[in-house]
Amino acid sequence: MGIKTVEIPEGYFGEGYQLTSFEKILGIAKSNSIWPLPFATSCCGIEFMATMGTNYDLARFGMERLSFSPRQADLLMVMGTIAKKMGPILKQVYTQMAEPKWVIAVGACASSGGIFDTYSVLQGIDKVIPVDVYVPGCPPRPEQIIDGVMRIQDLVKNEPSRRRNSPEYQHLLEKYQIG
Ligand code: SF4
Numbered sequence: 344m345g346i347k348t349v350e351i352p353e354g355y356f357g358e359g360y361q362l363t364s365f366e367k368i369l370g371i372a373k374s375n376s377i378w379p380l381p382f383a384t385s386c387c388g389i390e391f392m393a394t395m396g397t398n399y400d401l402a403r404f405g406m407e408r409l410s411f412s413p414r415q416a417d418l419l420m421v422m423g424t425i426a427k428k429m430g431p432i433l434k435q436v437y438t439q440m441a442e443p444k445w446v447i448a449v450g451a452c453a454s455s456g457g458i459f460d461t462y463s464v465l466q467g468i469d470k471v472i473p474v475d476v477y478v479p480g481c482p483p484r485p486e487q488i489i490d491g492v493m494r495i496q497d498l499v500k501n502e503p504s505r506r507r508n509s510p511e512y513q514h515l516l517e518k519y520q521i522g
């Protein structure tokens with residue numbers, strides 16, 4: 344794996360100067376310093392461990408600092424089968440995270456219940472919290488998890504700073520009964 348480099352923001356260039364917007368700089372800074380909270384319940388969590396290991400090295404994205412406190416995390420990574428009983432706990436973890444926050448459903452179980460089409464398994468975490476990126480696979484390989492993280496980086500980088508106060512976003516939270 345190569346070294347991850349940070350791109351130069353769009354703007355105007357001249358000899359010895361560059362003009363760009365504050366929002367673009369902020370977007371690049373935020374997207375390269377995401378603190379994930381790994382909510383791992385089963386096998387997909389093992390793939391995540393491999394993704395954090397030296398071969399795949401998620402730290403290249405500024406993510407070596409995992410957070411096990413929702414209050415100090417901005418990316419919730421849900422990996423594994425989520426029983427219906429765990430739904431309210433997952434929602435509580437999500438609501439304890441400060442805005443702005445993002446969510447990845449890693450693997451088939453978190454995305455749709457996977458092979459466990461049973462009475463006790465939540466058929467996708469988007470039944471209880473909003474999801475930004477879905478990573479397919481059972482289990483997804485570390486490359487797929489990294490791809491999901493890069494899709495989140497794109498969202499973070501390009502999100503207007505006012506989005507979280509927009510009526511659309513408030514409406515999304517209301518739909519999930521998150522106040
Ligand atoms: S998607 Fe497959 S590998 Fe991942 S938690 Fe479910 S059963 Fe395990």
